[in-house]
Amino acid sequence: MTIHFIEAEIDLHSAPLSLNQKVEEVLADHGEPLRWALTRVDSQTQTVHLEAVVTTP
Amino acid sequence: MDQTAHPFTVLLLIPTGIGAAIGGYAGDGLPVARAMAQVAECLITHPNVLNGAQLYWPLANALYVEGYGLDQFAAGQWSLRPRRHNRLGLLLDQGIETELMWRQLQAASACQATLGLTISAHEVTDAPVEVQLQMATSGATWGRVVNPDTLLRGAEKLLRRGDVDALAVVTRFPDLSCGAALTAYRHGHGVDPVAGAEAVISHLIVREFQIPCAHAPALSPLPLDPQISARAAAEELGYTFLPSVLVGLSRAPQFVSGPPQSGDITAAHVDAVVVPAGACGGPAVIHLSQSTPILSVRDNVTRMEASAPALGIPTLEVGSYLEALGVLAAWRAGVNPLTLGSGVPSLGR
Numbered sequence: 001m002t003i004h005f006i007e008a009e010i011d012l013h014s015a016p017l018s019l020n021q022k023v024e025e026v027l028a029d030h031g032e033p034l035r036w037a038l039t040r041v042d043s044q045t046q047t048v049h050l051e052a053v054v055t056t057p
Numbered sequence: 058m059d060q061t062a063h064p065f066t067v068l069l070l071i072p073t074g075i076g077a078a079i080g081g082y083a084g085d086g087l088p089v090a091r092a093m094a095q096v097a098e099c100l101i102t103h104p105n106v107l108n109g110a111q112l113y114w115p116l117a118n119a120l121y122v123e124g125y126g127l128d129q130f131a132a133g134q135w136s137l138r139p140r141r142h143n144r145l146g147l148l149l150d151q152g153i154e155t156e157l158m159w160r161q162l163q164a165a166s167a168c169q170a171t172l173g174l175t176i177s178a179h180e181v182t183d184a185p186v187e188v189q190l191q192m193a194t195s196g197a198t199w200g201r202v203v204n205p206d207t208l209l210r211g212a213e214k215l216l217r218r219g220d221v222d223a224l225a226v227v228t229r230f231p232d233l234s235c236g237a238a239l240t241a242y243r244h245g246h247g248v249d250p251v252a253g254a255e256a257v258i259s260h261l262i263v264r265e266f267q268i269p270c271a272h273a274p275a276l277s278p279l280p281l282d283p284q285i286s287a288r289a290a291a292e293e294l295g296y297t298f299l300p301s302v303l304v305g306l307s308r309a310p311q312f313v314s315g316p317p318q319s320g321d322i323t324a325a326h327v328d329a330v331v332v333p334a335g336a337c338g339g340p341a342v343i344h345l346s347q348s349t350p351i352l353s354v355r356d357n358v359t360r361m362e363a364s365a366p367a368l369g370i371p372t373l374e375v376g377s378y379l380e381a382l383g384v385l386a387a388w389r390a391g392v393n394p395l396t397l398g399s400g401v402p403s404l405g406r
Contacts, residue, residue, distance in 0.1 A: 001205045003257060007194060012368070019368070020132075020343050034260045035125070037072070038338025039195035039360075041367035048338070048363065051193045053257055055205070 006030050006052045031056040063326050064098030065389040070332045073105035074198040074252030076360040077333055083291035084109025089378045094119050096385045103127055104271045109291040113301035121305035123270055125260035126312050131341035133324050136317040137310035144177045145306055146221035148211045152185030152229040153275045160296035161227050168303045177220040182211040186228045188254050196360035200254020205261055212262050223269035223306040224262055230274040245286025269309035273298040331381055337370055338363030346370040352381050
């Protein structure tokens with residue numbers, strides 16, 4: 001197993017429930033999620049910064 | 058759900074490793090938890106809030122729930138099954154040197170003899186775990202675990218015994234005795250440099266085995282520093298950080314992924330979530346925000362810049378935990394907190 005740290009930007013255009021789904025979609029490309037948080041919101045670009053730890057086999 | 062049919066349940070969140078002004082140090086969120094446990098009939102919170110290294114405070118109505126488990130609970134995937142007594146397994150990193158290893162074992166023995174805990178067995182991993190501490194762009198800490206598989210093999214060996222209900226993990230962390238980050242933390246204005254890595258380790262165990270787990274780092278004792286902050290002082294008292302972990306795990310609820318039984322606690326039972334105002338971007342808050350009132354606390358500044366309004370999450374923002382306690386008391390009584398001030402508007406035609 002390998003542990004990876006991921007950072008990404010996500011569009012903030014919808015209610016929190018779909019935010020979860022968007023995060024899961026982004027992380028699925030990188031591995032199995034272990035821990036994540038939206039750490040900063042850019043109100044001008046309407047994006048949110050994601051920091052996450054994922055694992056791969 | 059009939060809100061009067063279950064105990065008034067509050068979820069207190071102070072994420073670890075994000076530099077929280079209150080609760081980001083050595084169990085300094087514990088006074089908040091103690092007070093909140095008097096207002097709530099059931100308080101759900103996590104190890105970062107309740108662990109003060111050598112210091113802890115048993116709260117009969119508080120549930121000690123590891124962060125990954127908390128996220129699954131909030132997502133509706135897992136329920137919590139309260140336990141009166143867990144038998145503990147202790148997993149120790151092969152990378153811990155002999156004298157420090159003995160300190161961990163003696164701390165565990167003390168918890169058995171003096172506190173009446175049950176520690177069924179201990180195991181040493183078949184290889185050094187090796188942890189590298191890192192910091193993210195946000196200023197939050199995290200860690201790379203070089204050999205996660207050795208942790209999982211050791212945990213599996215303990216669980217195969219059949220007499221272990223919860224796991225305490227102790228991993229050798231890098232000594233940072235002269236680092237600026239550690240000095241800032243000890244002086245009460247930095248981010249806990251080991252917290253993020255600790256979360257990675259316990260999350261791995263909980264995700265894999267669905268069992269209560271918490272972590273204590275193995276670190277060499279630090280030199281005396283007269284400038285230690287009171288908030289960080291609990292971690293200066295002894296050779297290990299283990300006692301609070303073992304106490305918390307001894308009564309941690311089990312995780313249930315199947316249909317809940319009577320007495321199990323589900324996300325639908327949560328009456329309120331309390332979170333630092335800028336740290337609303339975690340999965341638990343986002344999952345629960347659709348169904349549960351969120352109380353955000355402005356006083357508790359963190360390195361995060363994800364407020365509820367910016368994320369589109371409805372919240373009641375209060376200035377302090379003291380104010381939060383008042384709101385919770387009002388909610389528990391079924392009273393609108395806004396009616397406790399002088400300016401209550403009348404209804405017009």
